[in-house]
Amino acid sequence: MLAGMNVVVCVKQIPDPAQPGALDPSTNTLKRDGKLILDESDSYGVEMALQLVDAAGGGEVSLVSMAPNAEMSGLRTALAMGAAKGVLVSDPSLQGADALTTAKVLAKAVERTGSFDLVIAATESTDGYTGTVPEQLAELLGLPSVTFAKKVTAAGGSLQVERQTEDGYDEVTCPLPAVVSVTAGVVEPRYPSFKGIMAAKSKPVDTVTAADLGVAGTSWEQQIVSVTAAEARAAGEVVEDDGEGFAKVVAYLENLKVI
């Protein structure tokens, strides 16, 4: 039986998704030079980790993240929610890294947090959405994994997970240690309290480079060859509803012979 549970959460710090995204014209990679925030989809994983540790009666939540310029503001948000510590990999050679390289770096960062029972990640990031990192991480760590978890409970050294499928969900049993990716909405993320925000300022964040982690050869076998504008879809007729707006819809459907 576990005496508590140590959970590592992979968090990504991303440009504010409310701002329009842009590519750096010299590298064709996403511009990430402004202020970075905690990817909202990672706040669910942080919350889930805090709840699991709480339910296990002990242990702690650690964070791992990879970001340029030792950017830490998103990490601090997760620490303010209640995570205990973080490992931040910041290395200019990792700019534009592919998902496999990212997973290799995160695997080493996860190991650097100490002994762990569970690694949680979001199903995909909001800015890059490759969607392969959690499962690649599991393979690199030699662990079982359950992706797209919409409900997770831990008991007796294993997890019970409800995993989304194309037409419903599966119940999955998975022994620990393991890697799980969680969907948005799996839990309701807490807002950091004032006390939490103050405490976060002094929580330890171990800032390292790829070389510190022993990840060699930060190059990837893909190369962007062109960036083009997609064919735009033109807007049609937009009318204010004056009480007869429904009739416009009916006429439109009639015209298409749908009704």
Place this chain on the structure above:
Amino acid sequence: MAISSVWVYAEVVSGAPTSGTLELLTKARSLGGSVAAFVPGDVAGAAAALGAYGAAKVFATGDLGGKLPGPAVSAAMKAVIDGGESPDLIMFPTTYGARDAMSRLSVKLDRTVLTNNVEVAVDGDAVTVTTPIFGGNTLVTTKFSGAGPYLASFRPKSFAAEEGGAAAGEVVAAAVPDTGATGTAVVTAVHVEESSGPKLDEADVVVSGGRGLGEAAKFEMVEQLAKLLKGAPGASRAIVDAGWVPYSYQVGQTGKVVKPTVYIAAGISGATQHMVGMKGSKNIIAINKDKEAPIFSIADLGIVGDVHKVLPKLIEALQGR
């Protein structure tokens, strides 16, 4: 030298290949190499259909016995590749199982992955894939460098499925080797969320509801309208996350991709995440009270109004016909 061999991760459900599988086989056939299907499970009599769409050879792992496909199928693929039958390109559909298998295989082979693609092209030795970003307003084309097999996944409905292969593909067993600790997660129960009417991703008319409905109970209007139009109800991610409707209703980047004749967006503002999943619809009708909502920029007909007023009248008008 052009590419000589392409594999398609070929999902079979109830004895028939999925539509996504047939789309990828059709495209694979046009790339100039031999085409093989790799079935994560039992072929279950689908070899003829797979052959008809271009798979000259069908690898099959056999029943996975409740194991998740990620570790099991990637290990089976790796074993065939190690045995000397290495493809130049492996095409995966964007499904939960395929995504996991591709991710695990990328580590086993130490190869990069490119996901969310809508196009693939072969020019001599160069293989490029194209993915839409920023909600589909920009297309990025990326070339695989280094050695194959190249691993790429494709969004549903990126290609039209057309028959044109030959006879039933030759079926070859691709047994799952021991996956050790990685393969210890098992499915203990399967739940299918049934819905009546046409399937969301096949329906000719889709009516989707979003946050503008205000509360879960109001989704009934969406279902009613969908039924009157013999269509399927759908939803934005916002109301799926809020728990108003099951995930199987979700249209968008992380949900289903739909291309119906008519798409009606009710109370949906048009987040990038949603538009990616429906902007291929032939006709788009949007009803939203915010006239600045992004959905109006792609709508053929936009009604700036309250869904609580417009939908009941629309339903009443259709009921009277």
